[in-house]
Amino acid sequence: MTRSAERHVLQFCHGYDGPFLDCARQYASLFAAKGYRVTTVFLTGAADAQVAAGCASDDVLFMEYSSKAIRGLKLGAIRDLRKIAASRDFAFCIAHRFKPIYIALLATGLPVIGVHHAFGDYQRRSRKLFAHLFRMRLSLLGVSDAVRDDMRKCLPKWPTGRIQTLYNRVDIEPLAATQVSREEAREGLGLPHDAWIVGNVGRLHPDKDQATLLRGFAQALPTLPANSHLVILGKGRLEQDLKELAMELGIGHQVMLPGQVPQANRYFKAFDAFALSSDHEPFGMVLLEAMVAGVPVIATAVGGAREVVEGVGILFPLGDAEHLAQGLTHLSRLDAEQRESCAAMMLDRVRERFSDEAVRTVFWRLPQVTDLTAES
Numbered sequence: 001m002t003r004s005a006e007r008h009v010l011q012f013c014h015g016y017d018g019p020f021l022d023c024a025r026q027y028a029s030l031f032a033a034k035g036y037r038v039t040t041v042f043l044t045g046a047a048d049a050q051v052a053a054g055c056a057s058d059d060v061l062f063m064e065y066s067s068k069a070i071r072g073l074k075l076g077a078i079r080d081l082r083k084i085a086a087s088r089d090f091a092f093c094i095a096h097r098f099k100p101i102y103i104a105l106l107a108t109g110l111p112v113i114g115v116h117h118a119f120g121d122y123q124r125r126s127r128k129l130f131a132h133l134f135r136m137r138l139s140l141l142g143v144s145d146a147v148r149d150d151m152r153k154c155l156p157k158w159p160t161g162r163i164q165t166l167y168n169r170v171d172i173e174p175l176a177a178t179q180v181s182r183e184e185a186r187e188g189l190g191l192p193h194d195a196w197i198v199g200n201v202g203r204l205h206p207d208k209d210q211a212t213l214l215r216g217f218a219q220a221l222p223t224l225p226a227n228s229h230l231v232i233l234g235k236g237r238l239e240q241d242l243k244e245l246a247m248e249l250g251i252g253h254q255v256m257l258p259g260q261v262p263q264a265n266r267y268f269k270a271f272d273a274f275a276l277s278s279d280h281e282p283f284g285m286v287l288l289e290a291m292v293a294g295v296p297v298i299a300t301a302v303g304g305a306r307e308v309v310e311g312v313g314i315l316f317p318l319g320d321a322e323h324l325a326q327g328l329t330h331l332s333r334l335d336a337e338q339r340e341s342c343a344a345m346m347l348d349r350v351r352e353r354f355s356d357e358a359v360r361t362v363f364w365r366l367p368q369v370t371d372l373t374a375e376s
Contacts (some may be wrong), residue, residue, distance in 0.1 A: 007036045010085065010093040010110065012100040015044040016051045019285055020096065023117070024055035026169055027094055029356055030363050032056075036091070041084060043070065043077060043100055074103055081107040092372045098127065105134045111372055115141045115166070118282050119303070122154035131155060139368035141166045143283045144304030161367050167307075168283045169359040172292055172350060178266050179293050185270035189231065189258060196225040196332060199271030199295070201264050201286045202278065204236030204257075209300075209319065211238075211245055213277040216316075216324030218249040223329045228254060231271070235260040268293035273331040279318060281305040287313075291350050294343035296334065298327040308354070312345045 009031060013024050028038045040057040044065050052060040063080055070077055085093075085108040092111040095101040098121050101114040112134075122128055131138060132155075140155075140163045142148035148165045155163065179185075186193050198217060202208040210232055217230045232242070232255070239257060246255040261267065265286070268274065274290035276299040283304035290297050291312070299305040301315035309315055314330065316323040334342065352358055363369060 006089075008088045008090045009036045009038050010088075010090045010104075010108075011038055011040040011057065012081065012093055012095040012104050013040065013042050014097045014100050016042055016048070016055070017045065021051055021054055022285075023096060023115075023168070024057070025171075026356070026359075027096075027115070028056040029171070030360050032360075034364075037088075039084070039088065039090075041081065043103070070099060074099070077103050078107040085110065097121075101138070102130065105130075105138060109137075111137050111139075111368075113139050113141060113368060113372075115143070116147055116151060117143050119147060119150045119280060120154075122151055128154060132157070135162075139163070141366075143168045144307050146280075146303045146307065147282050164366055164368070166363055166366070167354055167359055168285055168288070169354045169356050170285075170288045170292060170350065171356045172347075175265065175289065175292050178263070179269055180266055182269045185267040189233075189261065189267050189270050191229070191231060191256070191270055192227065194227060196228040196272050197270060198228070198230045198328060199233070199268065199274050199290070200231070200276065201233045202276075203234050204232070204238040204242060206238065207279050208234075208236075209277045209279045210242055212319050212321050212324065213275055214242065214245050214249060214251065214255065215321035216275075216277070216328060217255070218251045219321055219325035220328040220332075221251060221254065223325075224332050228332070229256060230254060231256045231258070233258060233261045233264050233267075265289040265293075268295055271295050273298065273328060275324070275328065276300065276305055277324065278303070278305065284308055288350055288354050291346035294339075294346070296331045296339065296342050297346070298324065298331060308349075312342070312349045 011027055024040050031038050037058040039059040040055050041061045043063050046064055047062040065077055081103055090110055093104045094113045095104045096115045104112050140151055142151055142165050145165050148163055151163050152160060200213055246252045268290050274295045274297045276284055276287055278300055281303040287297055287308045297309055297313035299309045300318045302318050314327040316327050
C-alpha cells in the first residue's frame, strides 16, 4: 500500500454484527461526493465479501481479532492499526464504540471522532481519565440527545461543543424497496392473515423489557379486535421466561415467539402496530424501520426512543403496562384514513430528521467536522 494525494478518512468499527454493518454504511455514506475516500476497518469478524460490499466504503479491511484477543492492552490491534494508518494520508478517524476509540488514539496521531451507541460508556473512572488525556484529539458523538447528555454528564469538564448528537438514520428508498407487502410478510412469518398483530423486534433480554409488553398486551386484549396476537421476533436468554409469563397471564395462545428472523425489517408490514418497551433505549433503529413501513408505533418515553416517536406516535412511561395497554387500544381503533395520515407524518419525520440526506447535512455543519475538514 502506498500513499496518495487523495484525502482519506479512516473508519474503525468494532465489528459488523447486528446493526453495526449498517452503522458503517451510514458513516461512509456521509462522504459521498465530498472528495474523500473512506477506508473501513473491522476489528473483529472474519473477512466477508458481502460485508465489504454492504458498508459503502472505498476500501474495507478485516483485522479478524477474536473478542478474547482484544482484552487487556490490545497491543496487537494497536500495532496493526498503526500500519494501516501509515499506509494512507488519513485526515481523521471515525471510531465506533470505546475499544476502537482507545485503539485508534493509541495507534495513530489522528484526530478521532468517537461515536457512542450506548449509555454509560464513560461512567468508569479509567475511561474518564483516558478521554481527558486525549481531549485535544478526541471529540464525541452520541446517536441521540439522550446518549449525548449521558456523556456530557460523565465528562462535565469537557466543552459541550465537543460532545454532539448525530442521529442514526436510514436510507429510505432502498429500505422501503426491501419491505414486502402485508400479505407476503404474514406468509413469510407464518402469521394469520385475518389477525390484528402487535409486533416487537429485539433481543429477549431484560433491557428490552418484553415482560411489560406481555403484561400490557394482556390488559389490552379484551379491548382489541378479535383474533389479536403479539409477535416478538428475536432470541435471547429470556425466551423460556417470557413463554412462561405469557402462559401465566392467560395469553399463551395469542403470543408468538418465532425466534431470530434474518432481515426482520423486511417483514414489518405484517404488523398493525409496533411496540418498543425497552429500558433506556439509546436510539431504536427498529422504530425507524416500522415508520418507513407505515406501521403506527408506541414506545417507552425514555432514551432516544422519545426523540424518534414524540409527535408522531404514542409514548408511555417505562414499565407502565396500564398505559401501554391504553396505547395499544387507541392504535387498534385507528380507521384507514387515520392510519394513512399517521404513516405520512411518520415518513415526513424520518425524511426530515433521520434520513441519510438529513443527517449528512447535520454532520458537515458540526464544529469538530468543519475544523477537521478545513485543516485537511
